[in-house]
Amino acid sequence: MGLRKLFLIAFKDLRLIFRDPAALIMMLLAPFLLTIGMGALTGGFSGGGGSTFSDIPVEIVNLDEGILGQTLVDVFTSPELEALVSPRLSTDLGAAQALVDSNQSAAVVCIPAGFSESLLSPRTQGSSAAPIEFYANPTMPNSAGFLRSLVDQFVNQVEIGRVSGEVIVTQLLENGLISYQQAPDIGAQIGYEMGQASATSSSIRIKADLAEGEALEFNILAYMAPSMALMFLMFTVTYGARSLLVEDRAGTLPRMLVAPTSSASVLGGKFAGIFLTAIAQLTILIGGTSLMFSLQWGDTMGVILLILAAAFGATGWGVLFAAILKTPGQIAVTGSAVMLLFGLLGGSFFDLSMLPGWVQMLNKITPNFWGNDGFFILGIGGQVKDISTHLTALLIMGGVLFAFASIWIGKRGLARK
Amino acid sequence: MPPIVEVINLVKKYGDLTAVDGISFTVQEGEIFSLLGPNGAGKTTTLSILSTLFSPTAGEAIICGHPVTKEPMAVKRVIGVVPQEIALYEDLTALENLNFWGKMYGLSGRDLSRRIDQVLELTGLKERARQRIKTYSGGMKRRVNIGVGLLHQPRLLFMDEPTVGIDPQSRRAILDSVKELNRAGMTILYTTHYMEEAQELSDRVGIIDHGKLIALGTQDELTAQVGEMDTLILHLGENEDPIHLAEGLKSLPGVLQANPTDHEVAIVTASAEEALAPVVSRANEMGFKIYSVDMREPNLEAVFLHLTGRALRE
Numbered sequence: 001m002g003l004r005k006l007f008l009i010a011f012k013d014l015r016l017i018f019r020d021p022a023a024l025i026m027m028l029l030a031p032f033l034l035t036i037g038m039g040a041l042t043g044g045f046s047g048g049g050g051s052t053f054s055d056i057p058v059e060i061v062n063l064d065e066g067i068l069g070q071t072l073v074d075v076f077t078s079p080e081l082e083a084l085v086s087p088r089l090s091t092d093l094g095a096a097q098a099l100v101d102s103n104q105s106a107a108v109v110c111i112p113a114g115f116s117e118s119l120l121s122p123r124t125q126g127s128s129a130a131p132i133e134f135y136a137n138p139t140m141p142n143s144a145g146f147l148r149s150l151v152d153q154f155v156n157q158v159e160i161g162r163v164s165g166e167v168i169v170t171q172l173l174e175n176g177l178i179s180y181q182q183a184p185d186i187g188a189q190i191g192y193e194m195g196q197a198s199a200t201s202s203s204i205r206i207k208a209d210l211a212e213g214e215a216l217e218f219n220i221l222a223y224m225a226p227s228m229a230l231m232f233l234m235f236t237v238t239y240g241a242r243s244l245l246v247e248d249r250a251g252t253l254p255r256m257l258v259a260p261t262s263s264a265s266v267l268g269g270k271f272a273g274i275f276l277t278a279i280a281q282l283t284i285l286i287g288g289t290s291l292m293f294s295l296q297w298g299d300t301m302g303v304i305l306l307i308l309a310a311a312f313g314a315t316g317w318g319v320l321f322a323a324i325l326k327t328p329g330q331i332a333v334t335g336s337a338v339m340l341l342f343g344l345l346g347g348s349f350f351d352l353s354m355l356p357g358w359v360q361m362l363n364k365i366t367p368n369f370w371g372n373d374g375f376f377i378l379g380i381g382g383q384v385k386d387i388s389t390h391l392t393a394l395l396i397m398g399g400v401l402f403a404f405a406s407i408w409i410g411k412r413g414l415a416r417k
Numbered sequence: 418m419p420p421i422v423e424v425i426n427l428v429k430k431y432g433d434l435t436a437v438d439g440i441s442f443t444v445q446e447g448e449i450f451s452l453l454g455p456n457g458a459g460k461t462t463t464l465s466i467l468s469t470l471f472s473p474t475a476g477e478a479i480i481c482g483h484p485v486t487k488e489p490m491a492v493k494r495v496i497g498v499v500p501q502e503i504a505l506y507e508d509l510t511a512l513e514n515l516n517f518w519g520k521m522y523g524l525s526g527r528d529l530s531r532r533i534d535q536v537l538e539l540t541g542l543k544e545r546a547r548q549r550i551k552t553y554s555g556g557m558k559r560r561v562n563i564g565v566g567l568l569h570q571p572r573l574l575f576m577d578e579p580t581v582g583i584d585p586q587s588r589r590a591i592l593d594s595v596k597e598l599n600r601a602g603m604t605i606l607y608t609t610h611y612m613e614e615a616q617e618l619s620d621r622v623g624i625i626d627h628g629k630l631i632a633l634g635t636q637d638e639l640t641a642q643v644g645e646m647d648t649l650i651l652h653l654g655e656n657e658d659p660i661h662l663a664e665g666l667k668s669l670p671g672v673l674q675a676n677p678t679d680h681e682v683a684i685v686t687a688s689a690e691e692a693l694a695p696v697v698s699r700a701n702e703m704g705f706k707i708y709s710v711d712m713r714e715p716n717l718e719a720v721f722l723h724l725t726g727r728a729l730r731e
């Protein structure tokens with residue numbers, strides 16, 4: 001009963017927003033045009049609608065003497081990636097960075113001295129490992145993004161290898177099967193095996209297979225489309241939130257509240273309306289760009305789950321505004337500001353890896369960040385499991401904001417007239 | 418039989434302002450009961466409490482045996498509400514609005530479409546039912562606004578100034594349908610600031626001013642309060658100043674009250690015949706031109722005038 005009215009209200013809101021030309025322009029047309037515009041600006045159309053990934057110049061600075069550094073070099077120079085990347089090896093970090101700064105290279109991957117040692121030696125357990133430095137060229141965000149994903153993949157594999165290596169070595173030690181003198185070598189061997197595996201692990205191999213036939217297409221639009229969709233998703237949720245206050249003033253909210261319906265159903269209906277609209281918007285934008293530009297969004301299940309999760313996280317923000325702001329005007333202004341701010345923070349306009357650390361922390365509160373990153377991972381061949389952190393983060397975000405807003409509204413009452 | 422509505426010492430404060438100040442009254446099943454009062458008297462606030470939208474600062478109201486503060490859902494099941502402001506979705510058609518609100522009231526399927534048909538018939542909007550509300554005139558919107566409140570055929574209907582701001586024809590149609598609904602058995606709690614409406618419709622009237630119920634009863638009971646008093650209405654020309662004239666007339670013997678409105682001065686007197694001559698000659702002395710004089714039997718307007726010293730409509 002309550003649920004039926006909840007959906008009645010939600011679908012009524014969905015219908016209303018699709019009858020509002022101004023809302024449709026902001027929801028659908030603006031992100032679509034901006035995607036095309038930004039795509040053209042970034043030179044994405046030079047190759048007839050898609051830029052291609054091939055022979056991406058990358059500087060590999062290997063200061064590590066150990067086995068893992070060599071493994072990463074092997075990954076970049078492996079035959080599978082031959083068509084995609086053209087790595088240049090050196091030990092001069094400054095010179096390599098200069099090449100990136102002068103746009104001759106897409107990125108520097110610097111493997112620090114003692115990298116293998118810090119990861120593979122069981123004796124240094126607990127001390128934090130020296131990180132691989134990634135220095136990206138901001139004018140080549142997509143190439144750099146692709147390279148970064150290669151490095152991330154490698155690091156993940158090593159991490160898995162290290163943990164399982166440690167466990168195995170410890171067990172062997174405990175059972176007296178190996179001696180302490182043998183332990184580092186065996187641990188290192190396990191780590192090496194796992195690192196090697198990354199060169200042929202599933203998502204990289206998919207790319208490499210593609211690269212053999214025709215050059216791997218990585219369309220700039222595949223990067224712009226999700227980030228614009230996510231940015232204007234924030235418009236949609238604030239518009240939805242605004243409608244709660246608009247209905248309060250127009251008298252339709254009080255009218256719902258004097259009908260035999262619980263206020264929880266009414267509030268739930270309004271929230272569900274925002275959620276449905278957000279899903280509809282993302283689906284239309286993703287479907288539309290897929291058809292018009294033959295964009296590959298990646299694993300279908302992953303894309304569906306990410307749409308749902310991103311819509312949910314964003315709805316949480318909309319609902320929060322509806323709860324704490326007092327007039328439709330306040331929501332409209334806050335909504336536009338937050339849309340731009342989240343767009344910036346979430347990386348819709350430029351690569352955030354250049355920004356200070358606290359910004360990169362702050363962007364975790366935006367649905368844009370998780371959505372952008374998630375769609376990127378799916379776009380380069382990731383599966384549902386690869387975006388599980390993103391999905392979880394978005395669900396927690398939506399859940400926390402939703403709970404907070406409900407409590408707040410519960411305290412002050414739904415109708416304010 | 419217990420009353421269908423029992424209002425007990427209802428109080429509603431907005432900060433320092435007391436919008437409803439200790440109101441008590443009852444409504445019997447089958448009645449049309451009107452709350453008559455000027456702007457800001459507290460009519461809408463009272464209805465909002467009775468329809469469970471706001472909780473009272475103090476007091477209680479019992480509707481069909483259910484206290485509004487404790488059993489709001491049971492109360493909502495028996496009432497229908499026609500709000501003062503038009504509360505419809507402008508971007509939906511009349512049909513879509515009726516459909517939505519009917520479902521909000523738990524109607525569905527054949528029941529719903531039958532009721533929608535009847536309501537469209539009653540409001541005379543069948544032809545335009547598939548057009549969006551925003552293309553409607555004010556009067557048509559009012560009619561849909563009322564229709565929504567009738568869809569589920571409530572036992573008790575609250576109507577908050579349903580005729581405000583519309584043309585005389587639509588107003589006539591609305592008043593007639595109110596009477597018809599009542600004849601069919603619906604109890605109606607009606608608010609208005611038009612004395613004529615309260616007079617035409619109601620079995621009993623409560624007069625409300627500044628949040629207080631200042632008079633309550635049948636029309637005969639109320640006009641008896643004014644006693645034998647009559648009202649004289651002096652109609653003035655366009656450029657005359659009724660306030661000035663009223664001041665001048667107040668001091669005459671036999672004139673109990675003189676109240677200025679637009680181009681009129683209303684005089685309350687014990688005997689219209691005796692007061693007429695001195696009033697007209699005083700007006701002439703003051704240089705006022707009187708176009709015509711009406712003599713009115715005691716009515717609700719006179720009751721309000723008598724009780725508050727003000728006219729209902731300023």
Ligand SMILES: Nc1ncnc2c1ncn2[C@@H]1O[C@H](COP(=O)(O)OP(=O)(O)OP(=O)(O)O)[C@@H](O)[C@H]1O
Pocket residue numbers: 416417431434435436454455456457458459460461462463501578610
């Ligand atoms: N939400 C509110 N906050 C503060 N004051 C309010 C609020 N609602 C109403 N009031 C005040 O309470 C008083 C009674 O208002 P109410 O709307 O009940 O009067 P009314 O009799 O319906 O008047 P009208 O004929 O203009 O509709 C008015 O002084 C009004 O300004």
Ligand SMILES: [Mg+2]
Pocket residue numbers: 460461462501577578
């Ligand atoms: Mg009112």
